[in-house]
Amino acid sequence: MIKQTSLALAVGFALTGCMDTQTNTNNTEVTTKAAVEQSAQLSENQKLNQLVENYFDEALAFSPVSGTYVGESQYNNQWSPVISAENRAKATAFTKKYQASLAKIDSAKLTGQDLLSYQIFKRDLALSLESEKFPGYLIPIDQMAGQHNTFASLGSGKSAQPFTTKAEFDAFIGRANGFVTWLESVEANMREGMKQNVTLPKVLAKKLLPQFQAHVVTDHTQSVFWMPVAEMPESISAEDKAQIEKDYQALILKTLVPAYAKMAAFIEQEYIPAANDKVGYSNLPNGKAWYEFLIKQHTTLDLNADEIHEIGLSEVERILNEMKGVKEAVGFEGDLAAFFVHLRDSDEFYYDKPEDLVKAYEDVKVKIDAKLPKLFDIAPKADYVVKPVEAFRAASAAGASYQAPAPDGSRPGVFYINTHNLKAQPKFLLETLSIHEAAPGHHFQIALQQEVEGLPRFRKFGGYTVFAEGWALYAESLGKELGLFTDPYMWYGRLVDEQLRAMRLVLDTGFHAKGWTREQGIEYMKANSSMAESDIISEVERYIGWPGQALSYKLGEFKIRELREKAKAALGDKFDIKAFHTQILIDGALPMPILEAKLDSWIESVK
Structure with a gap:
């Protein structure tokens, strides 16, 4: 477990230690007043913690499957409530009840983790109510x-x-x-x-x-x-x-x-x-507003579709230029399009057997694990294992994914690799995909979050796509600092993954705000990457069915990188990369504005 010390308690103990040396009446009065104030502060902390714990318990009735995943076995015989107007009304009343209770807590008396919890909880409740403006219940499942x-x-x-x-x-x-x-x-x-x-x-x-x-x-x-x-x-x-x-x-x-x-x-x-027959949310009733809400929900950032689209176009062009550098470094004769075809079609870049692919990822795990102490002084206690995606869902599943370990340690984390189509799993993705899905990417962030001692359960088991996926993509960018990507093809693999995330900014906004067709998206990805066509189709259909989600990766990475540069500029010689990474991970997933405010406070404390 990671021991998490309450800043409120730490400040309280410091004050008490100083005041024990004071003996005159005035100082006794000051001490008594401070004790009363501290008691009031703890009371607000206790009220908040009780509130969010009650919320978590009650919320499981709306999502019993979540109970199973977090180890609450009493829910293992239940499924989700039926989708009905009555149950939607119950969910609305539930949210408003907790908004009213939260409003009674004086946030000025909260600090540290408790203040973070208050800020996150308030934001989440408001966003939950805002989501009810849009009829997501009419599209209750997707592929x-x-x-x-x-x-x-x-x-x-x-x-x-x-x-x-x-x-x-x-x-x-x-x-x-x-x-x-x-x-x-x-x-x-x-x-x-x-x-x-x-x-x-x-x-x-x-x-x-x-x-x-x-x-x-x-x-x-x-x-x-x-x-x-x-x-x-x-x-x-x-x-x-x-x-x-x-x-x-x-x-x-x-x-x-x-x-x-x-x-x-x-x-x-x-x-x-x-x-x-059309693919974008802009074709649905009130679809433009719905999509802008989904951007806010998934990214937690104040960006609109047009801004994101332009960022994506710029990034795609930058990464293409870096790919040209790899082509030249390996001595390939021909243009970049020919290089893409070579990488797609040459058998040397792919495994013949599913078990060989899984074994390769198991070997990379050992290699990466040995290098992590260079940039991290924290690591989750839980380990992870590599498994192939189950056959029944492999045809529609992503190329790779991560499942968190059981909170009690009874089940390790799982890095799933999809062996359905070996031509969609090139060898040059081994290092970057492992970093992203496992360590120090999703496995580090999610497993550490579950292990933080004293973290309210709504945060321990909650999350934000922009934080989780932004962190995982940022983790990929650490590859060279960790001593990886020494093979130019492995570095190309990093660029492939980064290019995928940059193309997502273009395609997601293209489909849902700019009227792009499915075929237009497929051709764009073919022109700007060496991905297998089957993988491209799966990705394109993912963005069509899951609007906004795919924006979180690149925008989250940008924000974390921006915060790192901000801290480095402010702290100079006092900047410690291990300490920075600890600060990013130690409080679990946070909305980006709350993360930035927290990092600003940390920077001031280190100066």
């Missing part, structure tokens, strides 16, 4: 982030849902029944979306279909939901095993398969024909 995929992952036994006792197997049956009820409300809301012209683009609706069809089986043993049964631990008695097998056969064939089949039929026969 990237749909809860239907989360459910299948949990049910496979390869995620956070435990399957070690009969009671745990029974709990998932309860969760499955809740999922089926929820899925009915998904269909109902998608039907309403069809009426209001708020739908997924047709191209994404088509990608949803196989995700449901994959679970329509006639042999229950071929279902992903049979996997935990097939791998039951020996500790379960023979009698219980027989009952579990009987219950799960019925669950799969009588409950889940019909539900998936019904949803697949709806998507194929009704939703796809009615889905939007």
